Amino acid sequence: MKMSVPVxxxxxxxxxxxxxxxxxxxxxxxxxxxxxxxxxxxYSDKPENDRPALINRLMIKGLYSFTTGVTQQELKHSxxxxxxxxKYPDWLTLLEATVDSERNTGPPQNVLFFQQINTSSTSLFTxxxxxxxxxxxxxxxxx
Numbered sequence: 001m002k003m004s005v006p007v008x009x010x011x012x013x014x015x016x017x018x019x020x021x022x023x024x025x026x027x028x029x030x031x032x033x034x035x036x037x038x039x040x041x042x043y044s045d046k047p048e049n050d051r052p053a054l055i056n057r058l059m060i061k062g063l064y065s066f067t068t069g070v071t072q073q074e075l076k077h078s079x080x081x082x083x084x085x086x087k088y089p090d091w092l093t094l095l096e097a098t099v100d101s102e103r104n105t106g107p108p109q110n111v112l113f114f115q116q117i118n119t120s121s122t123s124l125f126t127x128x129x130x131x132x133x134x135x136x137x138x139x140x141x142x143x
Contacts, residue, residue: 013042017058020114022066025107028098035062035114059091063098065115068108071101 007015017038022031039055046054060079067075075098082089 010042010045013038017042018115020062022108022112024109024111027107028063028066028095028102031066031114032059032062032095035059053088056088056091060089060094062114063091063094066108066112067098067102068110068112070105071098074098074101 017035020031020035020038022028036055036059039058040051042058043051043054063075064072075094078094078097079089
């Protein structure tokens with residue numbers, strides 16, 4: 001008889017997040033809805049005041065992971081503009097801009113993975129986006 005140790009709930013959710021994909025021609029809203037549900041479950045044990053920032057950061061990483069080409073360049077440009085303005089973007093606003101961009105350029109034609117970026121984290125702003133335990137707040141750099 002083979003017995004295995006059960007995977008803790010938190011680790012199980014982290015694995016589901018890391019294994020999310022966006023299929024060819026799939027509307028970006030589908031994987032983002034999945035990611036939002038998983039992000040809410042993943043951060044459910046965090047202080048209520050910290051949860052929105054943690055979820056927002058993870059959702060932005062998802063947007064970046066699930067876009068390519070012109071749409072991803074436009075997303076990066078928007079993120080850069082937010083940084084210059086010293087503001088932190090709302091993922092829902094960026095999602096709508098992404099949907100508009102893909103209306104013009106079309107959706108990706110290949111499978112995209114949540115962890116498609118070079119490493120397990122992506123540097124955007126002065127913050128690293130990854131599954132984190134403690135919130136890291138946006139701190140604009142002096143110009």
